[in-house]
Amino acid sequence: MNKRRKFLKLGAAFTAGSFLPLQFCSSPKSESETAVVEEAVKESVKEKLESFGIQLYSVKGDMAENAQEAIKKIAGYGYNQIEGFDGGKGIFWGMKNTDFKAFTEDLGLDFVASHANVFENTEKLAAEAGEIGMKYLIAPYVGPQESMEDWKKMADRFNKVGEICKSNGLRFAYHNHGYTFEEQEGQMPQDFLLENTDPELVDFELDIYWAVTAGADPEKYFEKYKNRFRLCHVKDREKGAPAGEHNASTVLGTGTIDYSKVLRTAKDNGMDYFIVEQEKFSGVTPMEAAEKNAAYLKALEI
Structure with a gap:
């Protein structure tokens, strides 16, 4: 500030x-x-977000059709950051890493992070991401584990990936789904991962929608594990959606999550990156939703 x-x-x-x-x-x-x-x-001292981004998976169909044109549209909506994903052409969408960086930078977009398969070709991926100043490589999904012993092995894998990322000048983070908020053998996997990974090597991206869907309180996690959640997915939940319903995301501001309050708590406890994501679309195209979501965050006071 x-x-x-x-x-x-x-x-x-x-x-x-x-x-x-x-x-x-x-x-x-x-x-x-x-x-x-x-x-x-x-x-009395509410403020607006200075920076926010979008997970490009939100417009995955447009990305598959023409990635560069899709990103140009995104830039026109007011986003200043993007978080990528591997749509089959790598996280640089068939371009050289430096060329992709130049392309997005010319549009006023900071390519801050990407979801990726961090367990394969890790050294090469981290080197290419670090070379262009990316801040994070993120594991988007590891799936439910059969036992807490398996979660311990996963935590160890996270630490190893974190070491590789750190040696290349960036960070590693894990993005949750609902399954880490389901109790297993008397423990909560999400808490276990937070408490069994090295804070010097591993951060977390809280998908707020998935936490709420699973019945968890995002604000309590931000406060209990201060500075561990450095990125978040800002995704609203449909009004009237049955408890636990997975496919219920909606345009920001039309759902049930009080993002003015939640994001204030997030920022007060170390959150750096606020990333829009939406996966279900009712009455709007993904691109129209992306535009509406950007307008919502531009006006939001936290």
């Missing part, structure tokens, strides 16, 4: 204080009163 923004936020806080009820203006007599004052000040 730059000095001007800090000054503006500080000024807003003092201004907010001048409008607080008189009982909050004297020295608080209890922790609960202190919490009320802090919450009132926090509410």
